[in-house]
Amino acid sequence: MKGGDNVGNCREKEEYMGRRPTKAADNQFCKARLAAAEYNERLFAKEGASELLGVSVSTLSDYELGLTKIVPPDMVVKMANLYNAPELENYYCREMCPLGYEMPKVDIQDLDRIAIKALSTFRKLDETEDILLDVAEDGSVSEREVSDLHKILKTLEELESVTQNLKAWVKRNL
Structure with a gap:
């Protein structure tokens, strides 16, 4: 397979x-x-x-x-x-494991699909880096920065998902 x-x-x-x-x-x-x-x-x-x-x-x-x-x-x-x-x-x-219920779902796709998703996520990382610096700059998170923090987490979760899918693809195919 x-x-x-x-x-x-x-x-x-x-x-x-x-x-x-x-x-x-x-x-x-x-x-x-x-x-x-x-x-x-x-x-x-x-x-x-x-x-x-x-x-x-x-x-x-x-x-x-x-x-x-x-x-x-x-x-x-x-x-x-x-x-x-x-x-x-x-x-x-x-x-099945109560510790892993928040892990991203692995949906093994073709390598080209994983690569496109990875590149799309990498593109978002530059913006995410700037937002994170702005949020963390003063050492606290204001009410208006909460939505920015959620955006940062969403991008990192996308990256985690891409990583898990690529790991599974490599494990299956190499």
Whole structure:
């Protein structure tokens, strides 16, 4: 799975193999496994995937059905590596870990899309730098500077999002 391919629909891929998950169809772990199965046929079946992950079939089923509320982080890392799906780590942090709920969502796109977003954000940084200097100059934030501070944070969050997306792209493609 290279260069921004979409993960795809779990139902379609399992249907192709003669099985049709119903409850797991929209589960990120199931989608990632079946997308990876295009490159490793053993991953089409939970039996093959569970063997490669070192867990029982029922445990993997519980993850994919959402019956395990918090999948162990080391298992998420194993799945992300085996499925070549670094976005699973981001999904885990954003959706399952109370410490990471504010992380930007990783949406692995093609490199050119990420580069354009990065350049657009870099362009905003010059203005952001000037605003930050104006706000911080006197050591306090006045009421009229609060909106400027929010603008600064928005630009930095965009930069963080671009950074996370580029990291995920590199992890998947290099």
